[in-house]
Amino acid sequence: MDRLSDKVKRLPESATLKMARLARELRAQGKDVISLSLGEPDFDTPQHIKEAAIQALRDGYTKYTPVPGLPELVEAIRLKFKRDNGLTFDKDQIVVSNGAKQSIFNISQALLNEGDEAIILTPYWVSYHDIIQMIGGKPVPVRAGIEQDFKVTPQQLEAAITQRTKFVLFSSPCNPTGSVYTQEELEGLAEVIARHQLIVVSDEIYEYINFTGQHASIGTIDAVRDLTVTVNGFAKGFAMTGWRLGYIGAPRWLARACAKIQSQVTSGATAFGQKAGAVALTSDPGPTIAMREAFRRRRDLVIELLSAIPGVKTNHPKGAFYIFPDMQAFFGKSFDGQTIRHSDDLAEYLLREALVATVSGAAFGDPNCIRISYAASEDQLREAIRRMGEALGKLS
Ligand SMILES: Cc1ncc(COP(=O)(O)O)c(C=O)c1O
Structure with a gap:
């Protein structure tokens, strides 16, 4: 008897699982695998944020919280949106979540x-696609290649809109490309979104890892102010991936709906984590700035080293901690009887031959590229890219 639901059967297995398994097998054989596949900072949560959680535990923050969040965290988020983004929300427009x-x-x-459609600016973070599909919606990828710095134009967006389009979803700074949409580019997209009265979901979780010195939020643009949900979280900017803490600022009707859904699934986020989150948003940003600067140095190093490998084409990522080189020059080439057809083959080849774990771009909607995370030490990055150059040089 087939007990599993159609819904779960439709759910694809994580594209990174096979690579993770292969990496584990190689490590078990004693091989020195360098992992550049991680989506989390290699830094620890700043000490003062940890202390705040410990203090909160001592103070008895061990109970259920209101589903949309502890009032003091909601207030800290409201002020943060105003201070950092120029976005104005009332407290009932904010919903804290478990990430x-x-x-x-x-x-x-x-x-x-x-059957409703959601447009995803592509390359996209892999979960966007799979979450929409799991829910029964139809993800509609709109793809921008490296020649346009992986950024979708208003014309491309316009062409993908149908009667069934409900929302447009993207991240800036972007996982996996590191690209950052400028204010002007956002205005172009906002004009199309407003004309079709769509909702726009702006995932700004890499906001604090932005090397341009300026983070632009689409929700500040008048035409889409009431159509925008701004998503953010603590995972990347404060190195808090394991804390599971995120939030939105949204139109009131949508915030209420999100809280209602969450109330049936997980309830409010962890109480003492929320207390620490409020401290993160209101205390010295020094550790976050230091982390961003370390990522900037690594970004420069990685671009320099990758650009020296013939055939590897890079953009100049302006945020997050990923680079997404176009590897098409290697497709159709072979080594030892194995021909590289697309990014899946190439990522597997690099793992076996160079002992470097990356992620195939196909997982992010672009099979011409691979994603390299530079959340690793400079020594590891130098050695990994040296090995990659050697392995790529063997392909003919
Ligand atoms: C673009 C993007 N959004 C959201 C998330 C998930 O954030 P959280 O850990 O807060 O659930 C990630 C994590 O990799 C991400 O890259």
Whole structure:
């Protein structure tokens, strides 16, 4: 008897699982695998944030919290949106969640009926696609290649809109490309979104890892002010991936719907984590700035080293901690009887031959590229890219 639901059977297995398994097998054989596949900072949560959680535990923050969040965290988020983004929200427009991923799940669940379409600016973070699909919606990727710095134009967006389009979803700074949309580019997209009265979901979780010195939020643009959900979280900017804490600022009706969904799934986020989150948003940003500067140095190093490998084409990422080189020059080439057809083959080849774990771009909607995370030490990055150059040089 087949007990599993159609819904779970439709759910694809994580594209990174096979690579993770292979890496584990190689490590078990004693091989020195360098992993550049991680989506989390290699820094620890700043000490003062940890202390705040410990103090909160001592103070008895061990109970259920209101589903949309502890009042003091909601207030800290409201002030942060104003201070950092120029976005004005009332407190009932904010919903704290167990991570930005849950926020995106809540939003998708709140907006999509079976068969409704959600446009995802592509390359995209892999979970966007799979969450929308799991819910019964139809993800519609709109793809921008490296020649346009992986950024979708208003014309491309316009062409993908149908009667069934409900929302447009993207991240800037972007995982996996590191690209950052400028204010002007956002205005172009906002004009199309406003004309079609779509919702725009702006995932700004890499906001604090932005090397341009300026973070632009689409929600500040008048035409889409009431159509924008701004998603953010603590995972990347404060190195808090394991804390599971995210949030949204949204139109009131949508915030209410997200809280209703969350109330049936997980309830409010962890009480003492929320107390620490409020401290993170209101205390010295020094550790976050130091982390961003370390990522900037590594970004420069990685671009320099990768650009020296013939055939590897890079953009100049302006945020996050990823680079997404176009590797098409190697497709059709072979080594030892194995021909590289696309990014899946190439990522597997690099793992076996160079002992470097990356992620195939196909997982992010672009099979011409691979994603390299530079959340690793400079020594590891130098050695990994040296090995990659050697392995790529063997392909003919
Ligand atoms: C673009 C993007 N959004 C959201 C998330 C998930 O954030 P959280 O850990 O807060 O669920 C990630 C994590 O990799 C991400 O890259």
